[in-house]
Amino acid sequence: MQTKIIQAGNTQPQPFEGQNIVIIGGSSGIGLATARQVKDAGANLFLVSRNPQRLREAAEAIGGAVQIVSDIAAPQPAMFAEIERIDHLLITAGTVHLKSLKDQSEADLLQVISERLIGPLLAIKAALPLLHSASSITMTSGQFASRPAAIGAVVAAAVAAVESTVRALAIELSPMRVNAVSPGWVDTPLLDGLMGESKRQVLEQTASTLPSRSIGRPDDIAQAILFLMANRFVTGEVLHVDGGGRWV
């Protein structure tokens, strides 16, 4: 008589088990939501941002992560010195610079380009010796690349540049994969600074104009980022997660 052995419990390996994932911008919003999801899926986490206190709080909230203090606008070449291998690199770091051109100095314009484009490229360059052929890089664009706001031309230009950058790097760094996520309006601490006390009201009004009839949650974008990290056949892609905001 044959004996059938049935194992109890979930024996499926976790999708990111043992993988080293670096999130630049991981202490808040979309980066933090992604950190939670990949941590739950078994990853070893390395969080990078400017404010050490916020980094500590984020690491505690998700149950542990190596913390690296660095500014994406001026990343140090040795920022990843403590890491031996990077399986996935995600860059969500960024702030809002929605100002009219007439109110922006040359320094303001250069700051946006440094934060959104040159800094991320330097961070990717610093990570290259640690990345490998099966690694992925995910950058962050934004809805303004396709549907500009009434003000903020340099932001629109910078995020559009991110989208062409991932297409170019997908070829240059092949077979490593390079993609971008492009969020629409997402309820994160970033919008507190932008909208202040009227945030709730503005978001409700915005939601009513979107095909999705709702504003994005950080977890919605994080889910898309996990897809970009995990799918071995997706590269040079920009994944729009915007509730249809580009079309209205």
Ligand SMILES: NC(=O)c1ccc[n+]([C@@H]2O[C@H](COP(=O)([O-])OP(=O)(O)OC[C@H]3O[C@@H](n4cnc5c(N)ncnc54)[C@H](OP(=O)(O)O)[C@@H]3O)[C@@H](O)[C@H]2O)c1
């Ligand atoms: N929320 C939206 O509606 C929306 C829409 C489209 C695109 N995006 C883009 O998505 C990305 C994430 O946004 P979010 O809403 O998640 O923002 P968030 O909640 O403010 O989080 C931003 C994260 O980036 C870090 N960061 C900001 N500037 C940095 C710098 N110069 N160097 C290193 N770290 C920096 C912040 O930590 P520290 O401040 O401590 O450094 C924080 O961890 C941003 O690039 C944003 O422009 C957001």
